Amino acid sequence: MKKNISLFLVIIIVLSSLIVACGMENEANLEGEDLEVETYSLEGIKNKGKLVMGTSADYPPFEFHTMIDGKDEIVGFDIEIAKYIADELGVELEIKDMDFDKLLGGLSTGMLDIVIAGMNPDPEREANFTDIYYEANLSVLVAKENKSNITSVEDLEGKNIGVQIGTTQEDIAQTKIKDADVKSLSTNPDIVMNLKTKKIDCALMEAPVAESFAKANDDIMVVEDLTIDSGTGGVAIAVKEDNDELTEKLNEILAKAKSEGLLEKWLVETDEFSN
Numbered sequence: 001m002k003k004n005i006s007l008f009l010v011i012i013i014v015l016s017s018l019i020v021a022c023g024m025e026n027e028a029n030l031e032g033e034d035l036e037v038e039t040y041s042l043e044g045i046k047n048k049g050k051l052v053m054g055t056s057a058d059y060p061p062f063e064f065h066t067m068i069d070g071k072d073e074i075v076g077f078d079i080e081i082a083k084y085i086a087d088e089l090g091v092e093l094e095i096k097d098m099d100f101d102k103l104l105g106g107l108s109t110g111m112l113d114i115v116i117a118g119m120n121p122d123p124e125r126e127a128n129f130t131d132i133y134y135e136a137n138l139s140v141l142v143a144k145e146n147k148s149n150i151t152s153v154e155d156l157e158g159k160n161i162g163v164q165i166g167t168t169q170e171d172i173a174q175t176k177i178k179d180a181d182v183k184s185l186s187t188n189p190d191i192v193m194n195l196k197t198k199k200i201d202c203a204l205m206e207a208p209v210a211e212s213f214a215k216a217n218d219d220i221m222v223v224e225d226l227t228i229d230s231g232t233g234g235v236a237i238a239v240k241e242d243n244d245e246l247t248e249k250l251n252e253i254l255a256k257a258k259s260e261g262l263l264e265k266w267l268v269e270t271d272e273f274s275n
């Protein structure tokens, strides 16, 4: 009888530890599933409480550095959009300032959740794009002294053209302008410097950006009545390819900002600020 009782006890102990083990396994599974949520998905962003935005802060009025109370800050139209999105999602915003040509790589590795960088939704780019939030084409910047050299698209042929690496402008200069001698530089202020020192004949930039640099620099100007089609209609937010849920959510948020007149307001504000 005693033997039977101890056997009974052993069975109980073994069974109960099995039950506990099963429970733990279930918990582990749940945790495992939790970990599987991609950090850059809508749910992942909410879980980590932070939206990581990549940009290339050399593109006023979209994004640029400025001193505020003695502190270097990144500001601009795209930054206002990003802050609004973070607010709508109820998370903090973290900005990573990078070379423009590294931004899409940052999305595909999951280092960045979104890219807002005055980027054209070019179908050849490996990313999902939202709706266009700003329509723009390209303008040509020249040194005032050389203004008579370039007045039409034909005049760009054979010229030394400054563009930012990895941009639509670079592609257009290399493939659409005959005999162009394309100088690809990593930032737009570099391009402006090359223009001022006559190392290049002209530069291609999104129209509001060209205007902004021209306003800030007396010796350069935008060629009047000359716009070049970017072929993409404007600029949009990029997220990792196939991240459709986030793309849709961003479209909703953009539509809301637009309907509240905020896009218009931020554009005016940051444009004034950048000059």
Ligand code: ARG
Pocket (backbone or CB within 6 Å): 055, 056, 057, 058, 059, 062, 063, 100, 117, 118, 119, 120, 164, 166, 167, 168, 169, 188, 206, 235
């Ligand atoms: N719109 C162009 C493109 O998508 C240039 C954008 C450059 N943006 C920047 N933040 N530097 O290629």
